[in-house]
Amino acid sequence: MQDLTEALIELIRFTSTNLPNDVEKMLREAREKEDKGSAAQGAIETILQNVELSRKNSTPICQDTGTPIFLVHYPEGWSARKLKEQIRSAVAEATKKSYLRPNAVDAIYDKNSGNNLGDDNFPSIHFEEVEGDELTVELMLKGGGCENVGAQYSLPNNQLGAGRDLKGVRKVALDAVQKAQGQGCAPGILGISVGGDRGSGYFVSKEALFRPMEDDNANPDLDKLEKQLTEEANQLGIGPMGFGGKTTVLATKIKGMDRARRRSEIRIEK
Amino acid sequence: MKPITLPFTEETIRSLQVGDPVALTGVMITGRDAVHKWMSDTFIKKTRQPQGDDLEVYEAIKKLLVGSAIYHCGPVVAGLDTKQYKFVAAGPTTSTREEPYQGDVMKHFNIRGVIGKGGMGAKTSAACKDVPGVYLHAIGGAASLIAKTVTKVLGVYKLDFGVPEAMWVIEVKDFPAVVTMDAHGNSLHADIENKSKAALEKLLAA
Numbered sequence: 001m002q003d004l005t006e007a008l009i010e011l012i013r014f015t016s017t018n019l020p021n022d023v024e025k026m027l028r029e030a031r032e033k034e035d036k037g038s039a040a041q042g043a044i045e046t047i048l049q050n051v052e053l054s055r056k057n058s059t060p061i062c063q064d065t066g067t068p069i070f071l072v073h074y075p076e077g078w079s080a081r082k083l084k085e086q087i088r089s090a091v092a093e094a095t096k097k098s099y100l101r102p103n104a105v106d107a108i109y110d111k112n113s114g115n116n117l118g119d120d121n122f123p124s125i126h127f128e129e130v131e132g133d134e135l136t137v138e139l140m141l142k143g144g145g146c147e148n149v150g151a152q153y154s155l156p157n158n159q160l161g162a163g164r165d166l167k168g169v170r171k172v173a174l175d176a177v178q179k180a181q182g183q184g185c186a187p188g189i190l191g192i193s194v195g196g197d198r199g200s201g202y203f204v205s206k207e208a209l210f211r212p213m214e215d216d217n218a219n220p221d222l223d224k225l226e227k228q229l230t231e232e233a234n235q236l237g238i239g240p241m242g243f244g245g246k247t248t249v250l251a252t253k254i255k256g257m258d259r260a261r262r263r264s265e266i267r268i269e270k
Numbered sequence: 271m272k273p274i275t276l277p278f279t280e281e282t283i284r285s286l287q288v289g290d291p292v293a294l295t296g297v298m299i300t301g302r303d304a305v306h307k308w309m310s311d312t313f314i315k316k317t318r319q320p321q322g323d324d325l326e327v328y329e330a331i332k333k334l335l336v337g338s339a340i341y342h343c344g345p346v347v348a349g350l351d352t353k354q355y356k357f358v359a360a361g362p363t364t365s366t367r368e369e370p371y372q373g374d375v376m377k378h379f380n381i382r383g384v385i386g387k388g389g390m391g392a393k394t395s396a397a398c399k400d401v402p403g404v405y406l407h408a409i410g411g412a413a414s415l416i417a418k419t420v421t422k423v424l425g426v427y428k429l430d431f432g433v434p435e436a437m438w439v440i441e442v443k444d445f446p447a448v449v450t451m452d453a454h455g456n457s458l459h460a461d462i463e464n465k466s467k468a469a470l471e472k473l474l475a476a
Binding site: 039042043046047049050053054057059060061062063064065098100101102103105110111112114144145148160161171174175178181182183184185232235236237238239241242243244 | 289291304343344345346347348358359360361363364366387388389407409410411412413414415417418431432433434435446448450458459461462463465466467469470473474
């Protein structure tokens with residue numbers, strides 16, 4: 001089996017020191033929409049300058065490089081065990097090269113391992129065997145700020161008057177955005193899963209964030225809700241960094257899941 | 271941008287208003303969850319006995335923190351093996367996690383500037399009035415840019431807390447931030463929270 005360690009280190013470097021083009025494009029558009037000379041516009045301008053500098057110098061865009069989350073789609077014949085070993089050694093090497101901050105901390109004894117290798121869930125690696133002969137590895141570096149403002153709701157939610165339907169999903173999603181304020185480094189992208197159980201919901205809401213920024217949801221009902229939520233979230237006036245302004249959410253991505261008949265979980269990931 | 275040299279004078283602090291952009295130059299210390307808990311437990315609430323180098327570190331940081339700033343930041347640092355430390359990425363972390371401790375820590379060490387992101391709550395706002403002090407919002411997602419303003423790493427305390435949680439003593443030049451909580455009881459965060467709450471209620475009622 002081929003050794004992918006070098007390619008994986010490059011994947012980590014690229015992810016840590018770059019912003020996807022479609023996200024950067026939306027930030028540029030957002031900068032034009034904010035009032036001239038406002039703190040909101042200044043914040044987006046700073047973010048864009050930072051992206052440029054990070055890309056040029058291969059330094060992390062954000063110091064919180066989060067829990068590295070790998071999605072590995074591998075064809076028949078590859079060993080998941082060996083791929084995992086290669087991913088773990090790439091993570092340790094990338095940490096040494098300062099592409100990642102050492103983030104693996106034993107939660108019981110508060111001890112940082114120093115090399116980003118914790119237990120089996122750190123880094124987090126998901127394997128799926130696929131048809132064909134192409135191996136794809138996707139990586140998400142999601143920091144603690146946006147992780148901490150994620151929320152999970154069970155519908156119906158009496159407090160918000162949210163029923164077990166898409167109108168209810170809209171209400172709890174807006175509530176989550178308002179509660180998050182600027183804490184998760186707004187502007188963010190909303191990843192929402194509807195249904196599933198608590199565990200699978202968390203994962204699917206993250207997976208939704210891998211979709212291209214400007215794509216349409218194949219489900220017309222969800223597509224409509226995605227666009228409506230982005231627009232309404234931006235009416236909350238929280239703005240970049242919570243400074244106030246027009247850009248709180250850049251895009252919304254929703255994924256429906258099957259659920260057990262009596263439960264409805266909404267997981268909102270920002 | 272208003273240039274400010276650290277440590278802050280009381281006059282400078284009182285002159286700052288919510289919305290003012292500033293550029294800080296001087297020496298500050300990073301500190302986040304582990305540091306605030308350690309300070310609170312060991313020296314403020316005294317629920318934990320000082321151990322190891324605690325007292326020595328306490329004496330050293332006391333001098334550095336008087337009138338100066340604490341920065342909520344867990345940096346990416348190069349040169350860990352050679353101890354030729356260099357900040358590679360150093361944006362702010364979410365400050366609200368320090369809300370239970372921050373007010374008391376400000377008062378105990380006479381800290382006049384708290385730098386982070388996302389703002390803080392009523393307890394810190396009250397301490398800003400008492401000390402007096404300000405909360406300065408750095409731009410999250412500007413880690414490489416901010417690291418460029420760190421001209422020198424002067425030292426590090428409590429590295430055993432881990433790289434992100436240690437107290438890094440840094441010299442900065444023109445470190446950019448915006449005043450979002452001032453010494454007069456104003457908080458941009460409280461304002462935005464109230465306004466967005468009203469907007470949310472309107473949307474939910476529709």
